Amino acid sequence: MKKILFLAAILLANISCQEEEINTQIGSSVPQSKNLQVVQITNQGEIIPINGTTTRSAVEGELALQFISESDYQSTITEISHMTAKERLVYADNFTSLQKLADEADMELDEIGEAATSEADFRKKYAQYVEKYSGKLITNKYDAEDLTLYVPDGDNLSTYLINENKKVVIGNEVKEISLNNDMSDSEKAVFATTTLAGETNRFDFKETVGKKKTTGNIEIDNRAYINVHVGCQKKMWYGWKRDDNRDIYYQVAASPMAYRYISPYGQELYTNNIQYFAYHNDGDKHVTVGSLQPGGKYLSGTLRVWTDNSVSNVKDSVEYNNVYALYENKLGKFKLPRLNNSESYGGDFYIVKTN
Template identity: 40%
Template sequence: MRIKVLAMAMANLLVLSCQQEEFNVPVTDCFIDYGVRLVEITDGTHIVETSANTRSNVEGRELALQFPSESVYQAFLEQLKTMSHQERIELTDSLGIKSLQEIAKIADVELDSIGAEASSESDFRSKYNVYVEKYDGVLMANPYDALDLSLYVPDGENLSTYVINENKKVVIGNDIQEIKLLNDLSQKDKSLFLAATATAQDKTDFMGGQVETEHGKKTTYSVQLMQNICLNVHVGFQKKMWYGWKRDGARDAYYFLNVTSPFQYTYWLTPVGEGAPSIQQNIPRPDMYFFTCPGSVDYNSGYFLNNCRYVQGSLYVWTDQTAETDSVFCMAVKDNIYKRQKMRRCDRNKAYKLDFNLDYLY
């Protein structure tokens, strides 16, 4: 990738920062070329520039991303904040790195294959043990629930996990740095299987719940008030396997968000162009948010207004198993497209409901 003048990149970042302050929301209508390069680390100390086009022959090679300076590295991480989970993965993949977050996605698909191929519980256990050993030191098992079979990115909310691969290294200037990650799951990964204990009377920025059905399906849901003043809605799915649970990527997610405090609803418009990040768009309160087979949803659905320090309201959640079979027309955000469209009817009396009162703790 070509290297632009650092001053120009930082000037662009300043413009973005000013726009964020003016509109009180992230502005992501342009992406900065930071001069990031793919390099190979040899003998633990030497840095050799390489090309993303040669990644097919990476076995035994120690690859990393190189940033011109610490300030550019931090600016790059700030830019990742404005992007969705999938956009972050696609961006760093295009730069030549199969990040820890991408490795976790690959491992999840592999676990599905093991479950499909296993002929018995003992056969599954044998294959699963090999699987866990393969990702030892790269991904982590759930330390809180022995029945959770999925593997997770340690410290998964750390944005550097989208930048580093299994060697956990990044190059700043000519300095090779190893990123230290917490040996724990992110809060969002915990919410896949742990129901939050907070009540509407507690001072907290996170609340959630979970429901397990008799069909071997589990749904978790939560709301979290983020540092960038956005309200993030999480919906996660798991399914029962031979002797435990794993993420379920074959479920549809529906939710309705009703915030009673001063609040601006949003959705994230995906612009045309490879590598272009989503753009946050202000909208009236939608009748529904919908996501096709996401495995899990983490969606910034709006932000608080008037320097308010809290957000209160209710979240209603449905799945493809709980939505009605008949359809209605409504204003919906459907897979990041906002318009009047036909949706399966969702009865609020049958929803998984979460009443919340969140405080801005930052």
């Protein structure tokens, strides 16, 4: 009976997929930026709205986003949960959230690397850089060679709405959001070096070619969801930083599983085949690619990962069917570089659900 229900769900998902392709031709899949209300919190605790003529030098205290009510704040959290990280940054483009601060810090680190005249000069500038963001962003305590600064508890979506001091205004009350002072689980999945020996629910790989590093894994979580994590880094003077300018493609050829994707309208849909997953200009990506069949306990197959650095000719494009383009939240035909298996990272795996 479970098998019949599973097959019926796949059939319905395929119908939904066809309907979705029709719908996406009508509406835009890119969320529009939202002019959220920015206020200043004065040193005396007053909350004063900011208008378009207010200059930064005229602001006393700190800036924060204001929401009419707790329900308004929570509905905004739900709304941005269906977006990519870059779309979330654009959504609140009139405000420097904790996540946007990290994005700006990442660009600043690139500038420091380019301006440094020697390793000693870079070390001095980097120490000043870490001090500048102390108390706001955190270093990678799991890997001393990782120079990137991270948002604490970065998987928490509130970090796209709170300011650098973790504050938000709900109604007329200033609230400080409590965050776990550690890297997010998704970032630790690719940028921490603490993979446990004997772990059976996860397959990992790491490839370093010249000054480029690609790290990734596939895992089964305790909900029977199948997750793929891929991260890219580039070499600096004496360490590595997240590389946010990579195009990444991967393929999960495995069974028994149902493939999962999110429609442009935030719907969770399933299908019996996704040939490739693709996304552009991102330093790390964490995607639930599917789930085990009901009652399933294991997954076996092959994970193949390509970046624009690993394919031999990025201009040699091929139109592939059943591509889930995460940058458009759309499943369909897309042109990608020719993805030869011999140029891929990853490998064969056998993983089991542990809970």
